[in-house]
Amino acid sequence: MxxxxxxxxxxxxxxxxxxxxxxxxxxxxxxxxxxxxxxxxxxxxxxxxxxxxxxxxxxxxxVQAAPPPERPGGPEELVEYLLDTLGLKMGGLSQQSLAMMRSMLTHPEAAESARAALGAQIERLASAIDAPDARLRAALLTTIMLGVAVGHQLLDIEDLHDVPQQELARVLRPVLHSLLSS
Amino acid sequence: MxxxxxxxxxxxxxxxxxxxxxxxxxxxxxxxxxxxxxxxxxxxxxxxxxxxxxxxxxxxxxVQAAPPPERPGGPEELVEYLLDTLGLKMGGLSQQSLAMMRSMLTHPEAAESARAALGAQIERLASAIDAPDARLRAALLTTIMLGVAVGHQLLDIEDLHDVPQQELARVLRPVLHSLLSS
CATH class of the missing domain: 1.10.10.60 (Homeodomain-like)
Structure with a gap:
């Protein structure tokens, strides 16, 4: 051929x-x-x-983003979706996300992409949270996941390095739930 | 003179x-x-x-770090100490911390400083948490606070931008507590 x-x-x-x-x-x-x-x-x-x-x-x-996935249903699904997003269950974020995140603090274009991607995620999460401060909760959920991803996959923090991914998910799950309910 | x-x-x-x-x-x-x-x-x-x-x-x-503050006592004090660390109550992190964080993903020296500073914080927190997985919890607490600081003060995410600092602290407080107790 x-x-x-x-x-x-x-x-x-x-x-x-x-x-x-x-x-x-x-x-x-x-x-x-x-x-x-x-x-x-x-x-x-x-x-x-x-x-x-x-x-x-x-x-x-x-770093062009893939189309956003479907918005998940209830809080249970939302938490599992977030743990998936973090890549905890998938063995790591995509090279595409990592490329964007690596430069998001120093390259204006990457910062813009990061803000757009995080903004879209906040939008999707907020519409699934039933609370008057849904947007703030969605924004905190998003930045919390960002922090764990940065620490785990970009900074390679020693105490997170060898932790099995389901162990991370086990400890994070109640944290995410506590943000979903006011 | x-x-x-x-x-x-x-x-x-x-x-x-x-x-x-x-x-x-x-x-x-x-x-x-x-x-x-x-x-x-x-x-x-x-x-x-x-x-x-x-x-x-x-x-x-x-970016040379100031000597670490005293380790706080019980969980209540620990949570308030973390919210202080984040700078939520102080109107922002120090220029020194921001300078280190801004470059931590792209400059090897800054990454090293960040790992050392975060590692010291994890160490201090872990010794105040009474759980078998204290180090993991301390590491997640630390990266969660990092994520919020990055989103709030370095990426300037719109949904966090105009939120009063005590409002952020109000929503974050239960999140931090949920990580302190297993």
Whole structure:
């Protein structure tokens, strides 16, 4: 089977995006070079520029969010959904999320993406919480999960490092429930 | 009163450190230049180098942690201490903490400082929690507070932006309590 030119182009792009996500997730925007992305993807740096235009555009494409999942039903489902979101049950967040989070404090574009993604999550959670301060509770739920993800997967805090994921979920579950009920 | 040479030197250093903390807190390590720090402090860039040697050394001095506060007593005091730590009651974290946190995901030195500071906090909290999984609970308490601080003070999430600090504390208090008791 021979690939069409468009198919070959798409495969190359996907390979470059994959390498870009990996490096952005590991080093952040500032310390990732087009040269390093090209090397990891096994292509020429000029080809990366040809496909993506600039490091900013490559970053934008690399962290582009998937469409948000369906809003969950009751509080039980909501808590399990959040524990899933955190990636506790999936063995880690996507390279895409990690790439965005790694640079969210230092790169304006990544900060904007992070605010948009977290804002969408707050919106979805708030509509599932039955309390007058639903938005505040949703915002705290979201930032709490963010903190655990940052500590566990980006800062690699020693005391969280070797904890089995279901152990983390066991301790976090009542915490999340306590935010859902006023 | 005339100042001794040593006193003048110390005042200049303090002024440079203050400007450095402000800029590191705002822009992170990578995007902060010696030139900008010098301009903010109203001194010549050469003077900054003369006092601090390099941007790395300046950063190290700027984020140097104060000695840890006394370990609090019972769970009630512990929760209030944590809410204080977060800066909810103090109108914001110190420039020093913000400078360290801003770069903790992208600058290895800042990540190391953050791990050390968070590790010390986990240690202190764990010794105040009476449960077999005290360290895990202490680590989650610490990362939860980190997440709220990041969302509130570094990412400036809209839903947390205008919330009065005692309102945040009111919703967070039961969350922290639920982590302290197994």
């Amino acid at each position: 021979t690939l069409s030119r468009a198919e070959r182009r798409q495969r190359t792009e996907q390979r470059i995006l994959q390498s870009a996500r990996m490096l952005f997730a590991e080093r952040g925007f500032e310390r990732t070079t087009i040269r390093a992305v090209a090397a990891a993807a096994g292509v020429d740096p000029a080809l990366v520029m040809q496909h993506f235009g600039s490091k900013d555009d490559l970053f934008r494409r690399a | 005339t100042l001794s040479r040593a006193e003048r030197r110390q005042r200049t250093e303090q002024r440079i450190l203050q400007s450095a903390r402000m800029l590191f807190a705002e822009r992170g390590f990578e995007r902060t230049t010696i030139r900008a720090v010098a301009a903010a402090a109203g001194v010549d860039p050469a003077l900054v180098m003369q006092h601090f040697g390099s941007k790395d050394d300046l950063f190290r001095r700027a």
